[in-house]
Amino acid sequence: xxxxxxxxxxxxxxxxxxxxxxxxxxxxxxxxxxxxxxxxxxxxxxxxxxxxxxxxxxxxxxxxxxxxxxxxxxxxxxxxxxxxxxxxxxxxxxxxxxxxxxxxxxxxxxxxxxxxxxxxxxxxxxxxxxxxxxxxxxxxxxxxxxxxxxxxxxxxxxxxxxxxxxxxxxxxxxxxxxxxxxxxxxxxxxxxxxxxxxxxxxxxxxxxxxxxxxxxxxxxxxxxxxxxxxxxxxxxxxxxxxxxxxxxxxxxxxxxxxxxxxxxxxxxxxxxxxxxxxxxxxxxxxxxxxxxxxxxxxxxxxxxxxxxxxxxxxxxxxxxxxxxxxxxxxxxxxxxxxxxxxxxxxxxxxxxxxxxxxxxxxxxxxxxxxxxxxxxxxxxxxxxxxxxxxxxxxxxxxxxxxxxxxxxxxxxxxxxxxxxxxx
Amino acid sequence: xxxxxxxxxxxxxxxxxxxxxxxxxxxxxxxxxxxxxxxxxxxxxxxxxxxxxxxxxxxxxxxxxxxxxxxxxxxxxxxxxxxxxxxxxxxxxxxxxxxxxxxxxxxxxxxxxxxxxxxxxxxxxxxxxxxxxxxxxxxxxxxxxxxxxxxxxxxxxxxxxxxxxxxxxxxxxxxxxxxxxxxxxxxxxxxxxxxxxxxxxxxxxxxxxxxxxxxxxxxxxxxxxxxxxxxxxxxxxxxxxxxxxxxxxxxxxxxxxxxxxxxxxxxxxxxxxxxxxxxxxxxxxxxxxxxxxxxxxxxxxxxxxxxxxxxxxxxxxxxxxxxxxxxxxxxxxxxxxxxxxxxxxxxxxxxxxxxxxxxxxxxxxxxxxxxxxxxxxxxxxxxxxxxxxxxxxxxxxxxxxxxxxxxxxxxxxxxxxxxxxx
Numbered sequence: 001x002x003x004x005x006x007x008x009x010x011x012x013x014x015x016x017x018x019x020x021x022x023x024x025x026x027x028x029x030x031x032x033x034x035x036x037x038x039x040x041x042x043x044x045x046x047x048x049x050x051x052x053x054x055x056x057x058x059x060x061x062x063x064x065x066x067x068x069x070x071x072x073x074x075x076x077x078x079x080x081x082x083x084x085x086x087x088x089x090x091x092x093x094x095x096x097x098x099x100x101x102x103x104x105x106x107x108x109x110x111x112x113x114x115x116x117x118x119x120x121x122x123x124x125x126x127x128x129x130x131x132x133x134x135x136x137x138x139x140x141x142x143x144x145x146x147x148x149x150x151x152x153x154x155x156x157x158x159x160x161x162x163x164x165x166x167x168x169x170x171x172x173x174x175x176x177x178x179x180x181x182x183x184x185x186x187x188x189x190x191x192x193x194x195x196x197x198x199x200x201x202x203x204x205x206x207x208x209x210x211x212x213x214x215x216x217x218x219x220x221x222x223x224x225x226x227x228x229x230x231x232x233x234x235x236x237x238x239x240x241x242x243x244x245x246x247x248x249x250x251x252x253x254x255x256x257x258x259x260x261x262x263x264x265x266x267x268x269x270x271x272x273x274x275x276x277x278x279x280x281x282x283x284x285x286x287x288x289x290x291x292x293x294x295x296x297x298x299x300x301x302x303x304x305x306x307x308x309x310x311x312x313x314x315x316x317x318x319x320x321x322x323x324x325x326x327x328x329x330x331x332x333x334x335x336x337x338x339x340x341x342x343x344x345x346x347x348x349x350x351x352x353x354x355x356x357x358x359x360x361x362x363x364x365x366x367x368x369x370x371x372x373x374x375x376x377x378x379x380x381x382x383x384x385x386x387x388x389x390x391x392x393x394x395x396x397x398x399x400x401x402x403x404x405x406x407x408x409x410x411x412x413x414x415x416x417x418x419x420x421x422x423x
Numbered sequence: 424x425x426x427x428x429x430x431x432x433x434x435x436x437x438x439x440x441x442x443x444x445x446x447x448x449x450x451x452x453x454x455x456x457x458x459x460x461x462x463x464x465x466x467x468x469x470x471x472x473x474x475x476x477x478x479x480x481x482x483x484x485x486x487x488x489x490x491x492x493x494x495x496x497x498x499x500x501x502x503x504x505x506x507x508x509x510x511x512x513x514x515x516x517x518x519x520x521x522x523x524x525x526x527x528x529x530x531x532x533x534x535x536x537x538x539x540x541x542x543x544x545x546x547x548x549x550x551x552x553x554x555x556x557x558x559x560x561x562x563x564x565x566x567x568x569x570x571x572x573x574x575x576x577x578x579x580x581x582x583x584x585x586x587x588x589x590x591x592x593x594x595x596x597x598x599x600x601x602x603x604x605x606x607x608x609x610x611x612x613x614x615x616x617x618x619x620x621x622x623x624x625x626x627x628x629x630x631x632x633x634x635x636x637x638x639x640x641x642x643x644x645x646x647x648x649x650x651x652x653x654x655x656x657x658x659x660x661x662x663x664x665x666x667x668x669x670x671x672x673x674x675x676x677x678x679x680x681x682x683x684x685x686x687x688x689x690x691x692x693x694x695x696x697x698x699x700x701x702x703x704x705x706x707x708x709x710x711x712x713x714x715x716x717x718x719x720x721x722x723x724x725x726x727x728x729x730x731x732x733x734x735x736x737x738x739x740x741x742x743x744x745x746x747x748x749x750x751x752x753x754x755x756x757x758x759x760x761x762x763x764x765x766x767x768x769x770x771x772x773x774x775x776x777x778x779x780x781x782x783x784x785x786x787x788x789x790x791x792x793x794x795x796x797x798x799x800x801x802x803x804x805x806x807x808x809x810x811x812x813x814x815x816x817x818x819x820x821x822x823x824x825x826x827x828x829x830x831x832x833x834x835x836x837x838x839x840x841x842x843x844x845x
Contacts, residue, residue: 018845056547121814128827190844253581
């Protein structure tokens with residue numbers, strides 16, 4: 001951690017989708033940086049929305065119920081904020097925070113940040129929600145910055161995606177895993193329209209496809225692995241490690257232009273690089289500042305993809321060179337920890353007086369010496385810094401899973417004593 | 424193979440207005456090797472095959488006449504079990520239910536929720552796509568609304584055809600003037616005494632060759648009333664085809680016209696479909712920004728009384744105030760082409776056109792009280808619906824705040840599992 005004290009950060013996850021694992025990586029990175037992190041587990045509430053869809057009521061009533069339940073979830077987040085007292089609420093795209101809740105957080109002086117890991121051109125709802133966040137981090141540059149300024153959002157940060165080196169890493173696979181996840185040419189991801197059409201032209205390259213939403217594709221169906229189910233993050237890392245060439249074609253719902261040539265760089269690019277896996281990726285407007293030409297092998301059209309794919313399949317030594325250079329760059333510059341540091345620095349620079357003063361005295365202050373030693377071990381176990389405040393320590397102890405130790409119970413006792421009896 | 428099913432169980436005009444969606448799907452099917460299927464009411468099946476020769480048309484029993492006994496109704500419906508079974512046996516990539524109709528949704532429910540678009544039903548629960556939810560919100564303020572029905576349907580698909588490519592350019596076809604008599608809602612039409620001077624003016628302005636009266640048998644009396652009010656040169660040029668054409672015959676009659684004078688009718692949509700210029704009178708519950716003639720080159724005269732557009736099912740308590748300006752002597756002068764003529768108060772003349780979102784009506788004469796609101800709304804909708812093509816359209820931030828809801832932002836749209844996945 002830089003000179004800033006450990007912060008309390010509430011990460012509000014979305015209920016589903018591609019930004020959900022990103023939210024978890026953010027929470028993990030923030031913890032790793034020494035901050036006290038809680039996550040609002042929105043996916044746990046998602047089942048109720050699915051249940052609403054089984055009611056067999058009118059569609060108008062369904063929409064009303066969905067809105068109402070969403071307000072309840074927003075209130076749950078606000079209640080969590082009241083109890084946890086975070087310095088920052090970090091929401092990922094599609095996090096279930098209503099405008100009403102965001103207004104309330106602003107009124108109560110709670111800083112909020114959104115990491116909008118979506119294409120602003122396709123998901124235009126940001127227009128209605130961006131003004132209500134204190135900080136808005138995005139994966140695209142102009143004209144998005146200009147657009148956000150037009151809706152009144154001045155605190156805009158370009159924050160490209162990243163990978164988590166603890167998760168996305170080189171693996172030694174067993175022969176069974178190699179059989180299950182291995183391929184000469186591999187793609188892991190959802191079956192968007194452009195990919196379906198483009199990959200149908202790659203059947204001669206030993207293509208295997210992993211991921212969901214490929215149903216009904218007669219041409220690619222035989223190449224679909226793991227029954228076309230959604231793969232876990234852990235499985236995706238094995239898939240990346242097990243391929244000679246990983247394809248990375250950014251998604252598009254259009255079949256008019258198979259290689260869309262958009263600007264932002266998807267998480268798969270960083271994850272593959274961090275794994276030390278070789279990838280062939282479509283050129284993107286913002287790619288050059290993230291990786292150099294000798295770190296990522298690129299293509300600009302399906303014809304070029306085919307040509308380069310044939311070349312790299314025949315040249316494993318070149319693949320290894322690219323992969324090693326990309327991993328070094330990713331480790332140095334493209335971790336979620338780096339991104340979170342950047343976000344916190346930006347927030348501190350833009351919000352006057354943020355973060356507020358430390359939450360009370362250090363946890364070790366005023367404790368008898370034998371206890372201090374025992375407590376130091378607990379702090380290490382909880383990944384808390386030595387100067388963590390007593391209040392933050394109590395929050396961390398309360399959020400522990402499983403049975404409490406006598407020391408932890410003693411700390412909770414002490415907390416109550418402080419509240420009830422200490423002046 | 425890409426296979427699409429469009430459920431269009433409404434009327435003639437709606438069938439013609441489905442063209443943008445169908446052509447877009449047809450283009451995809453041609454590119455990927457596939458089929459477009461179209462389900463319509465039995466009464467429209469022949470016409471549907473003529474309008475959309477690239478589509479496989481299925482007739483379903485969607486419309487009937489009141490007063491059937493239970494057995495007769497059962498017979499009508501169960502006649503189509505085979506047709507339904509045939510549809511259910513096909514694997515469609517997408518099924519578009521375009522009508523807020525229990526019958527359409529019942530057909531859609533034969534298919535998995537992830538392929539349903541538009542109005543939908545799964546496990547007994549009806550629902551709407553995000554686009555349809557948005558449209559319902561817009562409908563609370565129809566006066567400020569500004570998206571054509573054909574474009575709503577087209578944007579249910581991810582790759583709609585460009586609006587300008589939907590209908591042929593509106594051009595005189597050499598067959599004289601056509602007059603469509605009242606549509607299904609008489610209140611949305613001009614009575615013969617108002618229509619007669621307008622027909623006469625257009626007849627003369629176009630060089631006075633021939634006038635064809637078009638409509639169903641139910642409108643024959645109205646045609647006769649119009650004929651009585653026309654002076655003899657015009658009357659003698661009239662051919663009364665009311666009640667004398669079937670639907671393909673109606674298409675034949677319309678497709679050769681120089682211009683069609685019409686209220687908001689199925690005939691108007693057929694004229695646009697055929698590239699025949701329409702001069703359309705919109706009043707009462709008809710709002711040209713929702714159902715105006717599709718494509719460039721048509722003229723629309725819209726009543727913009729403060730109560731317009733009204734609710735079709737509610738009786739008028741304004742003494743049909745929106746109709747009065749159509750009887751003003753200024754309107755024929757405008758129709759005759761006088762650049763100096765003033766349009767009667769309460770009317771706006773529009774020229775139809777296309778943009779990135781779809782079809783639109785651009786004001787050319789008269790004071791348009793809803794223009795600013797409509798432009799803002801279209802800017803918002805263009806960014807929302809037209810994807811990358813519309814991403815750079817500025818303005819319309821206020822409607823974004825008004826019409827985007829938390830559920831839009833937070834919940835996955837029904838049947839779109841890929842959304843948010845990388």
